[in-house]
Amino acid sequence: MSNSITLQKLAELVGGTLAVGSPDAVITGLNSLMEATAGEVTFLGNARYLPMLKTTRATAALVPEDLASEDAREGIALIRVKNPTLAFSHAIRHFGPPAVEFVPGVHATATVAADVIYDVKKVSIGPRAVIESGVELGDGCTIHAGAYIGRGVKLGAGCVIHANAVIKEFCVLGKRVILHSGSVIGSDGFGYEMVQGRHQKIDQVGIVQIDDDVEIGSCTTIDRARFGRTWIGEGCKIDNLVQIGHNCSLGKHCIIVSQTGISGSTRLGNYVTMGGQVGVAGHLEIGDKTMFLAKSGITKNIPEPGAYTGYPARPLMEGRKMLSLPAKIPDLLERVRVLEKKLAALEAGTVQA
Secondary structure (H helix, E strand, C coil): CCCCEEHHHHHHHHCCEEEECCCCCEECEECCCCCCCCCEEEECCCHHHHHHHHCCCCCEEEEECCCCHHHCCCCCEEEEECCHHHHHHHHHHHHCCCCCCCCCEECCCCEECCCCECCCCCCEECCCCEECCCCEECCCCEECCCCEECCCCEECCCCEECCCCEECCCCEECCCCEECCCCEEEECCCCEEEECCEEEECCCCCEEEECCCCEECCCCEEECCCCCEEEECCCCEECCCCEECCCCEECCCCEECCCCEECCCCEECCCCEECCCCEECCCCEECCCEEECCCCEECCCECCCEEEECCCCEEHHHHHHHHHHHHHHHHHHHHHHHHHHHHHHHHHCCCCC
């Protein structure tokens, strides 16, 4: 294979040290610990998979610097690195398909308003993309097929808008923002007032601001503010199928996992992590470096850093204790039935206390 590589060269590529194995052995591909075969390299990114190092058929593995050789299968080559998961990404780039080449220009079927500000030699606009009046595109932007960019939107340099993503009017994106297919930025906030027995829509005239280096997954929706802005801070990574309500604010480098819903006007600090299916009530303040396990329900302000779980969300150990209580209910019910039978017998005089 043209991308085959020796163990020594692979160690240099991933910034590691070849601790066990022949420097001249050839690696032809990569795979997981479970599925790797002879000639492939794998990695140990999580201690829970340590037993698999004894059974994997891989020729080589990227492992933590402090891993003992006896913890791995006899004969497997070991490349010690600081961060196996991150180091493995370098191997992926080597063995994986080549990156899609940036091809500047505008496809013949794209619709671009006459007053859009961009350098045709420094952007790529795909088939049937629609870019409305007043848009500004930074150098290096890629707009894939069928994407929609609404009036007055501003995109910083290096943004990637994947097929069929939507950015509604006047939203602002920083540099290197990635929107995956089906995501919608700037849809109306969910605002209604009851008037004479009918729901009357309240105008949503604010914007969404997304700062540099944010990535947003497929079919995620971020609502525009009623007024002002809904704000996604620098470096946030938002999974598929997330809903962020109007006037929310996310600090820097937050992680929001799939099916999480954040209600309107809630503010998150920096480095907040929310697992899958977390639900957040509106108008709350969530502090820096808080972490919420999957399916947590956040119903009040949580200013202190730390891990939380349960509904309503509590500090980790307290939350786990509360979550364990329902499993004890069948045993408690059985004990109650036994006690009721004894009490009934005492009252009937058929047994003595």
